[in-house]
Amino acid sequence: GAVVSQHPSRVICKSGTSVKIECRSLDFQATTMFWYRQFPKQSLMLMATSNEGSKATYEQGVEKDKFLINHASLTLSTLTVTSAHPEDSSFYICSARMAASYQETQYFGPGTRLLVL
Amino acid sequence: AQSVTQLGSHVSVSEGALVLLRCNYSSSVPPYLFWYVQYPNQGLQLLLKYTSAATLVKGINGFEAEFKKSETSFHLTKPSAHMSDAAEYFCAVSDPPYYGGSQGNLIFGKGTKLSVKP
Numbered sequence: 128g129a130v131v132s133q134h135p136s137r138v139i140c141k142s143g144t145s146v147k148i149e150c151r152s153l154d155f156q157a158t159t160m161f162w163y164r165q166f167p168k169q170s171l172m173l174m175a176t177s178n179e180g181s182k183a184t185y186e187q188g189v190e191k192d193k194f195l196i197n198h199a200s201l202t203l204s205t206l207t208v209t210s211a212h213p214e215d216s217s218f219y220i221c222s223a224r225m226a227a228s229y230q231e232t233q234y235f236g237p238g239t240r241l242l243v244l
Numbered sequence: 245a246q247s248v249t250q251l252g253s254h255v256s257v258s259e260g261a262l263v264l265l266r267c268n269y270s271s272s273v274p275p276y277l278f279w280y281v282q283y284p285n286q287g288l289q290l291l292l293k294y295t296s297a298a299t300l301v302k303g304i305n306g307f308e309a310e311f312k313k314s315e316t317s318f319h320l321t322k323p324s325a326h327m328s329d330a331a332e333y334f335c336a337v338s339d340p341p342y343y344g345g346s347q348g349n350l351i352f353g354k355g356t357k358l359s360v361k362p
Contacts, residue, residue: 131287161349170334170352171288220287224348233350235280235287 130154131223133236140211141244148206148239150221156201157223161233162194165218177204211243246271246337250353258361263307263322265356267335270316277318278336278350279309288334294318295340305329330360 130153140146150160158179163171175191177183177198185191193215195207204223208215218240222233251266269275276295280288292303299311309320318335336350 133287159348170354171350173349173351176349218285222288222350232278232290232293233348235289237287238285240285 129225129232129234131221131234131236133219133221133239135239136237137240137242139242139244142212143210146208146211146241148208148219148221148241150204150206150223150236152202152223152234155223155225155234157204157225158201159224160198160204161222161224162196162204162206163220163222165220165238167218171220174206208241211241213243216241216243246275246339246351248335248337248351248353250333250335250356252356253354254357254359256359256361257325259327260324263320263325263329263358265320265333265335265358267309267318267320267353268316269318269335269337271337271339273339276338276340276348277309277311278338279303279307279318279320280334280336282332282334282355284331291320291333325358325360327360327362330358332357 132151134149160177162174165171174189175183175185177196179198183196198204220238222235224233247270249268278293279291282288291307292301294301294311302308307322332355334355335353338348338350
């Protein structure tokens with residue numbers, strides 16, 4: 128149980144294009160989903176927290192107009208990197224927390240590696 | 245503000261030897277603490293968690309960690325290392341979800357890469 132998937136697992140795109148990454152909780156409902164970014168050999172940095180049906184809360188320094196997050200259902204959140212540039216190349220990981228009171232565990236997806244040429 | 249410090253970015257042990265990965269935290273409220281493992285090019289898998297119950301927490305794959313409030317530590321141990329334990333390990337802290345309006349966001353340490361020698 129508690130499986131989170133991400134699609135695609137790897138994407139290469141040209142500079143200036145937009146890329147959408149999907150995060151799905153496969154066997155549970157997730158009121159809260161988190162998006163992280165991980166640079167090579169570094170830790171995960173929280174980008175934003177999204178609650179189903181409401182606007183995402185972005186961490187300081189993260190451009191909300193560049194990293195669009197939608198959490199339209201209890202099992203799906205999407206991250207769209209708009210007008211991607213090479214410096215956006217990174218490993219993007221989502222996590223989801225169960226829709227139950229005081230559930231503290233985040234379940235992580237396998238990550239999406241984005242390479243912007 | 246919360247923070248996590250993992251001492252040692254790289255730890256190398258021999259197969260069968262004790263594994264000890266260190267984690268110290270800073271938190272203004274009773275923390276929740278987690279250890280996650282990450283294999284290359286994969287997401288994170290939860291090893292174990294402390295959520296204010298028993299201070300000695302047992303996790304998967306033979307790992308355990310002990311919450312020591314006086315030392316603000318949550319070190320991860322395994323009595324006997326296996327080759328398959330080679331991975332990156334992350335310690336993380338969060339406020340209890342819904343505590344004072346918290347969303348329970350995780351703050352991660354920088355990670356410790358564990359190598360296991362034959």
